[in-house]
Amino acid sequence: MNLLLPLLQRVFYAAMLLVAVLILNFSMLHLAPGDIADTIAQASGGADAEMMAQIRKDYGLDQPFLVQLGQYIGKVLTLDLGYSFFYNQPVTTLIFEKLPATLLLVITAQVLALVVGVFLGVFSARNPRGIVSYLVTFIALFGYAAPVFWTGILLLIAFSLKIQLFPVAGMVDVAIEGGWFVKALDVARHMVLPVLTLSSIFLALYSRLCRASMMEVLGSDYIRTAKAKGLSERQITYKHALKNSLSPVVTLAGLQFSAVVSGAVLVETVFSWPGLGTLALQSIIARDTPTILGILFFSALVVIVGNLITDFVLRLIDPRVGKSS
Amino acid sequence: MKKTLASLIGASVMAMAMVPAVQAQEPKQGGTLTMAIQQTPRHLNPAVQSGTATGAPGAQLFAAPLRYDENWDPQPYLAESWELSEDSLSMTLNLVKTATFHDGAPITSEDVKFSVETIKANHPFKTMFAPVESVETPDAHTAILKLSQPHPALMLAMSSQLMPIIPKHVYGDGQDPKAHPQNSENVVGSGPFKLVEFVRDQHIILERNEDFFMDGRPYLDKIVMRIIKDASARTIGLENGEIELVAFENNVRNINRLKKVDSLDVSSDGYAAIGPIDWLAFNTKKGKTADKAVRQAIAYAVDKNFILKAIMLGAAEQANAPIHPGSPLSDNAVNAYDLDLDKANKLLDDAGYAKDGDGTRFELTIDYGWPALKPQAEYLKAALKKIGIAVSVRASADFPTWAKRISTYDFDMTWDTVFNWGDPVIGVHRTYQSTNIKEGVIWSNTQQYENARVDELLEMAGKENDPAKRKELYAEFQAIVAEELPVYWTNTLPYHTISNTSVGNPPRGIWATSSPLDRVYLK
Numbered sequence: 001m002n003l004l005l006p007l008l009q010r011v012f013y014a015a016m017l018l019v020a021v022l023i024l025n026f027s028m029l030h031l032a033p034g035d036i037a038d039t040i041a042q043a044s045g046g047a048d049a050e051m052m053a054q055i056r057k058d059y060g061l062d063q064p065f066l067v068q069l070g071q072y073i074g075k076v077l078t079l080d081l082g083y084s085f086f087y088n089q090p091v092t093t094l095i096f097e098k099l100p101a102t103l104l105l106v107i108t109a110q111v112l113a114l115v116v117g118v119f120l121g122v123f124s125a126r127n128p129r130g131i132v133s134y135l136v137t138f139i140a141l142f143g144y145a146a147p148v149f150w151t152g153i154l155l156l157i158a159f160s161l162k163i164q165l166f167p168v169a170g171m172v173d174v175a176i177e178g179g180w181f182v183k184a185l186d187v188a189r190h191m192v193l194p195v196l197t198l199s200s201i202f203l204a205l206y207s208r209l210c211r212a213s214m215m216e217v218l219g220s221d222y223i224r225t226a227k228a229k230g231l232s233e234r235q236i237t238y239k240h241a242l243k244n245s246l247s248p249v250v251t252l253a254g255l256q257f258s259a260v261v262s263g264a265v266l267v268e269t270v271f272s273w274p275g276l277g278t279l280a281l282q283s284i285i286a287r288d289t290p291t292i293l294g295i296l297f298f299s300a301l302v303v304i305v306g307n308l309i310t311d312f313v314l315r316l317i318d319p320r321v322g323k324s325s
Numbered sequence: 326m327k328k329t330l331a332s333l334i335g336a337s338v339m340a341m342a343m344v345p346a347v348q349a350q351e352p353k354q355g356g357t358l359t360m361a362i363q364q365t366p367r368h369l370n371p372a373v374q375s376g377t378a379t380g381a382p383g384a385q386l387f388a389a390p391l392r393y394d395e396n397w398d399p400q401p402y403l404a405e406s407w408e409l410s411e412d413s414l415s416m417t418l419n420l421v422k423t424a425t426f427h428d429g430a431p432i433t434s435e436d437v438k439f440s441v442e443t444i445k446a447n448h449p450f451k452t453m454f455a456p457v458e459s460v461e462t463p464d465a466h467t468a469i470l471k472l473s474q475p476h477p478a479l480m481l482a483m484s485s486q487l488m489p490i491i492p493k494h495v496y497g498d499g500q501d502p503k504a505h506p507q508n509s510e511n512v513v514g515s516g517p518f519k520l521v522e523f524v525r526d527q528h529i530i531l532e533r534n535e536d537f538f539m540d541g542r543p544y545l546d547k548i549v550m551r552i553i554k555d556a557s558a559r560t561i562g563l564e565n566g567e568i569e570l571v572a573f574e575n576n577v578r579n580i581n582r583l584k585k586v587d588s589l590d591v592s593s594d595g596y597a598a599i600g601p602i603d604w605l606a607f608n609t610k611k612g613k614t615a616d617k618a619v620r621q622a623i624a625y626a627v628d629k630n631f632i633l634k635a636i637m638l639g640a641a642e643q644a645n646a647p648i649h650p651g652s653p654l655s656d657n658a659v660n661a662y663d664l665d666l667d668k669a670n671k672l673l674d675d676a677g678y679a680k681d682g683d684g685t686r687f688e689l690t691i692d693y694g695w696p697a698l699k700p701q702a703e704y705l706k707a708a709l710k711k712i713g714i715a716v717s718v719r720a721s722a723d724f725p726t727w728a729k730r731i732s733t734y735d736f737d738m739t740w741d742t743v744f745n746w747g748d749p750v751i752g753v754h755r756t757y758q759s760t761n762i763k764e765g766v767i768w769s770n771t772q773q774y775e776n777a778r779v780d781e782l783l784e785m786a787g788k789e790n791d792p793a794k795r796k797e798l799y800a801e802f803q804a805i806v807a808e809e810l811p812v813y814w815t816n817t818l819p820y821h822t823i824s825n826t827s828v829g830n831p832p833r834g835i836w837a838t839s840s841p842l843d844r845v846y847l848k
Binding site: 167 | 357361365367368374375376377378449450451503504509522524525526527528530549551552553554555557558559561562564565567568722723724725726727728729730732744746752755763765766767768769
């Protein structure tokens with residue numbers, strides 16, 4: 001009961017948010033000058049007037065704005081995201097083709113950033129004046145300050161060109177033949193650089209935050225009590241201190257989930273990772289309205305689900321969360 | 326006409342005979358070529374989708390009546406011979422009798438007829454087949470294209486990029502050919518390679534068509550086209566050998582960098598037919614740029630050398646005329662408007678545009694369609710300041726935003742890149758003919774340029790089958806527009822083909838990779 005009501009409330013807000021996302025995006029896209037007929041003309045190297053009129057008619061772009069909006073919302077309510085103007089494919093097909101690749105990238109990067117970030121944070125909090133601590137601070141600041149695409153290209157130059165360890169682009173090597181294990185290994189090899197790039201920023205954030213909150217917790221009274229009880233340093237750090245210092249990190253991780261998704265757009269472009277990011281970029285450039293709206297819809301969904309999960313993880317870590325409200 | 330044709334064929338036979346002498350190595354059978362392409366095509370059927378993104382895979386999947394070598398000479402392909410009638414009103418194609426589609430069905434004159442009709446109804450380049458009134462099919466291997474007027478552009482229009490032969494029994498099933506499901510999967514083609522797989526944003530995999538009608542071809546077993554949009558990733562892939570061929574590369578910094586790599590061949594050959602030209606276009610109907618003297622003054626104030634050296638880093642060629650300098654019809658010897666600030670100032674003084682207290686005569690805006698042209702727009706601002714024109718640079722959020730502005734004539738000047746697409750009738754006329762002033766259509770005559778003599782010359786040149794006379798007509802046209810300057814041409818787009826030295830016969834013909842890659846092999 002305690003969990004169900006806030007959940008329902010959340011789901012209701014989420015649904016409202018999704019509708020708002022749709023209406024807002026649809027209106028903004030409609031305000032922008034030009035449309036898909038122009039980009040098809042661009043892809044074709046030219047066009048003629050009848051053809052452009054035909055394209056607009058085929059895609060209903062000659063209708064008044066409110067009619068178009070009404071039709072679109074009506075379709076979405078029946079779970080139909082429409083047809084991509086550019087690829088002539090159902091938008092849901094396009095998105096489900098790409099979603100797994102993006103989820104794989106985003107989740108792996110997020111988990112890596114969290115695990116390594118927390119570990120580094122704890123480590124440097126225990127020896128705040130040590131060389132490792134300074135090193136962590138330096139790497140953290142560097143990773144946070146450097147633009148993602150730049151980090152990506154540097155990693156490419158280092159590990160694809162100078163030391164030819166990882167492939168430059170894509171998700172699979174089409175020449176590889178073998179069982180699922182060989183193929184999974186191949187995907188893993190392609191994933192290393194994009195995941196490192198994407199996690200670099202968040203690794204910085206999490207390690208800094210974890211370090212700060214760990215140091216704060218380590219100075220509190222109950223830790224002194226634990227020390228006085230004669231518990232080992234290890235037990236104090238991991239059993240008592242870490243649990244309490246984690247909640248700001250988890251909160252931030254949840255908030256950052258949307259940033260990870262948008263960071264994925266850049267990383268996917270640099271590494272030609274065939275996910276939602278490349279599709280998003282392509283459809284924005286092509287002014288492929290149904291696809292853009294579909295992607296934004298799904299991104300909003302992913303972020304909302306991510307935040308819901310964060311919320312419940314927080315409740316698990318810290319029972320006080322949710323009690324006061 | 327027959328004589329010219331015979332000599333043409335003779336020349337191409339000789340050219341073909343010379344090829345083995347030049348090559349040190351015999352082509353080898355087998356292997357997989359890994360290419361990178363910059364964009365995901367909308368689909369793979371060039372009959373209903375123009376542009377090189379579809380053209381490159383499309384030319385492998387579908388054969389065309391003719392193909393071209395690097396000297397603009399037509400060569401037999403799906404048509405083993407062709408003949409234009411005395412009155413130039415019917416073109417007879419004699420098809421290769423053993424040719425089959427990828428599903429085993431024979432390629433017949435009915436398919437040629439269907440292809441021409443489909444292209445005519447759906448392709449954006451209406452002028453290509455506009456004079457084709459009907460296609461007669463006296464027997465299964467003879468197709469006669471009946472023309473309403475002489476139409477020399479037909480020769481280049483019969484290339485793979487523009488006239489793929491598609492099977493009637495597949496694409497003629499009543500569905501809209503533009504949205505046909507077999508444009509992207511289970512493509513039934515007529516060309517040297519068959520489609521294995523097309524995964525959007527990832528790759529296109531093609532395999533050897535064992536039953537291809539040209540004996541022993543293609544040499545390659547497989548072509549993998551990897552879709553890599555990021556220029557840095559393509560460059561690194563070429564350097565470390567992961568990618569063996571990239572065409573249509575125009576990032577000059579990367580090109581110059583790759584020129585220094587020993588394992589790579591870098592060449593700008595192969596783009597004459599596609600013919601991309603960078604130019605500064607003027608609104609000839611509105612504001613100060615409606616005055617010819619202003620346009621000429623601007624041309625004199627822009628230093629093409631600066632653009633070629635500082636922006637293009639020496640990787641592009643100078644262009645002075647509307648037809649690409651690589652075309653036999655180009656007249657690059659027209660007035661080039663070499664930098665001359667005194668002349669520019671004098672033109673403006675004489676036209677009555679006096680400088681005010683700050684040394685400014687008047688203000689203009691410059692647009693550009695995509696980020697690659699931004700340096701040129703910024704440079705223009707600096708260059709025209711010297712002659713007292715204050716320029717403000719207007720960025721556009723994306724292509725449609727820019728296209729809307731230009732095609733509704735809301736601009737003074739814009740920097741642009743426009744393609745010739747083979748024959749001038751297809752890609753050049755559209756910019757200068759007054760009949761093609763069409764509001765809302767990008768790359769029509771958005772300059773709204775009108776000149777009765779130009780209209781007349783283009784009309785005549787479009788119908789003139791004699792190459793010498795045709796060249797003369799185009800020369801006069803080029804002289805007029807170079808004087809009146811609706812558009813000021815600066816340079817060719819620095820397209821380059823980069824291939825690993827292990828690749829034999831890299832595509833160097835006039836259509837680059839939008840032509841069959843059946844002669845490419847791996848050493």
